[in-house]
Amino acid sequence: MDALDRQILALLQADGRATMTDIASQVGLSLSACHRRFRDLQATGVIRGFGVELDFDLLGLPFEALVFVTMQSGDGAAVSAFEQAVVQLPNVVQAHRLFGEPDYQLYVVAHSKQHYQELYDQQLSLLPGVQRLRSTLVMKTVVEHHAPL
Secondary structure, eight states, X not given: OOHHHHHHHHHHHHOTTOOHHHHHHHHTOXXXXXXXXXXXXXXXXXXXXXXXXXXXTTTTOOEEEEEEEEESOOSHHHHHHHHHHHHTOTTEEEEEEOSSSSSEEEEEEESSHHHHHHHHXXXXXXXXXXXXXXXXXXXXXXXXXXXXX
């Protein structure tokens, strides 16, 4: 990957709907050369796909919490059962397995404090293999997801 590839990625991250023509002109490549680089970035897995950034406030889910999960056991069966269950929870919009303690970090959105309490009591606390949950509220997002280009 060279500087031109990084430029292409930065432009796509800023505007995933940008046309190849726009990107090619901004990085100083012909359309065919830019398209070839784009296909190579997809083929190598650097570009995994395209999505939509959602505004949870406008979706009526302004309550955001980070939930740190400590598991009772780290064996394969416990990890698999937990991960399969957490994928099924629509209010968990991100989940990361961590090194050390805690074992997981979940990013959970809810309609309100009351809704979050219900999610916590009726879903999160009942996830398989959970020993302890710790929550903290998101005050403000300072850095959105972006590539370290």
